[in-house]
Amino acid sequence: MAGSTGEGGGESPLLRMAPAWTGIAMRTLAATIGAYALASALAMALARTLPLSRAEATCLAAMVAVLAMPAAVIWAFAARTVTRTWGVMLPIIALGFLAAWLMGSPA
Amino acid sequence: MTGTATALLLAIAGFGGLSLTMARHSRQAAFDGSIIARRVPMRPLSWLLIIASAIIDMAKGNWRFGLVEWIGLAGVAAAIVMLAQTYRPRLVFPLAGAAFVLSLLLMPFSS
């Protein structure tokens, strides 16, 4: 699979030293646990921040989150480098959970 | 039922026409170079038939039901054209033509 483990510049030196399958393993991790974490973070953040009634917000948040999962999976394998894969997903995950936590529990 | 049948026939005519605008299928169907291929704007006409098919299917009763039904119907129509192109390419144009004529006949009866 050409281009998946980060040919050309931009791949982190650590990964360049590791065996070839590490790239795929990292991407698979991103596509499974990473994608689910991203979706969950998105679900919680949207549920708490959408300007809709509680029931409506919960509904929409869950539906958007579920759609985000396959998008994350595609990104995990389409991103040029593994660094980029996680580099985009980790901030989203962190921001999502942070936003939900900052909003606190509902009244 | 007539509405559904008309929509299906229009879709067959439309997809049949579309397939004949593709070089490879046009050649196989002995359509390439024929008078109709040279004079009639097949591609816009075919799209028109496909859109008409959708409109007729949605016009009867609940348009949402019609839309869902039409999406499935379009796939069936395309499959029929595909099978014709594969096994009897010379019949594709007659098939599309006959479907078109039949749909015109049924149209007054599909409310």
Added chain:
Amino acid sequence: MKEGFRQSMAWLHNWSGLLIGWLLFAIALTGTAAVFRPETSNWMRPEIAHHAGPVDQAQALGAAVSYLSSAGKGAPAWYLTAPDDRAAFTQAIFSLPRGGDANGYRTLALDPRTGRPDGIRDTLGGEFFYRFHFELKIPYPWGRILASAAAMVMLVALISGIITHRRIFADFFTLRPRKGQRSWLDVHNALGVLALPFHLMITFTGIMTLITLTMPWAIVANYGSDMARFYEDMAPGFSARPALGKAAPLGDVAAMVRDARRRMDGQISLVIINNPGDAAATVTISKHDDGQIAYAAGRVTYDGVSGRLLSAYAEDRPMRKLYDTFYGLHVGRFGAPVTRWLYFICGLALTATIGSGLVLWTVKRSRNGGLGYHLVEKLNIGVVTGLPVAAAAFLWANRLLPVTMAQRPEGEVRVFFTSWVLMILAGFILPRRIGWIAGLMLCAAAWLLLPPLSAWTTGRGMITSLLAGDWQFFGFDTVSLAIGLMFAIACRHMVRPAPAARVPRRMQAA
């Protein structure tokens, strides 16, 4: 970089497809079977006489309630599915302190006229395929989670497949038969592309139906652990109040059903009676799914003893309605019979897309051999031919197992799984080509011989059904023959080696 992207998507499509191909084949096949769940359930209960004309829902439910007053006494709730223009019987589910299935629930099919289950053979009916489709016969919640995960991978496989397929429209009408790997690729592409809107819709909406289980975090964020409040918010108008402990006879349920039909302008579907026999009993009646795309579009609740209307609710919140529409699109109970048949055909196309994909995987790599390749090859035979055989075996069991047998529904299910396991074993033991031919032959025989078997054991053969105007039975037998014929053609195709493709003569210009 376009090339790298397409290549990685091709890799993803290959491996995601292989990872869950067999599981998805089973989910797609049973889901397709579930399109005709009421019809299958009717066919599997031939004792219920065919009746022409619409069924009287109110009368049927009244009779059912009379029967349940003794048979279901002590149950906290009775869940009744009313007969309608498709299902000939009333389905009653309730739990009793003793007996029933693994969860303590009993499922009964009640005759619409008498309200009694007597004489009707005990079977799961079409319910088996329906439940297998999203639970996979694996204990809650793991079966559903697995099915949902498979659907998620399916969506990835679809999207990566679309991205990989560069010339979708150029290849739209192309099928090149008898060219080995090329032909398999064409079949896989054709089936995938022609019904692509369906494939995308059904996969995406399928994920939606299990969303409360797989993506509960939005609920947790907004409701914490207050699930009662969540259910109340999601489905207002359903008054489930605690039992008072005071006995009181249930009111006139038939009258409530008639009133509900009038209010909701059409057929009703679910009738849930909470705390029957108690003074705090309630009767909640849901609108039928055939009038609109959205699932469970409305419900009315009556006081169980007095029949007084407690609440009437029609969902009109946009996001909630959107979800209900997704759900309704997936179960496809709306619309004309044509729509249902289209769902069935597209479902078959999806099943065949997955099956052809699995075969394509081995056809592409036959030169490399190796343990993994052989494993995939053998498993393909066991699943792609084995599952249709198992499904037919399930129906054969319905006709052959003694009606008075104890644990009859479990017996039919056991036949299904035993057949499947045997087919998988046969796939491993037999040499490749023989395995395929034998598997396809068995499929063809099992489905072609089903209608004669049914006629012989029940007396409701195809001619009888045709003369009586019983289109359901006739249709079911016809589909059975069509499936058998399909496998027979596939078998013949395999047995006669493909002749070299003829080069078409050059066409003369007109």
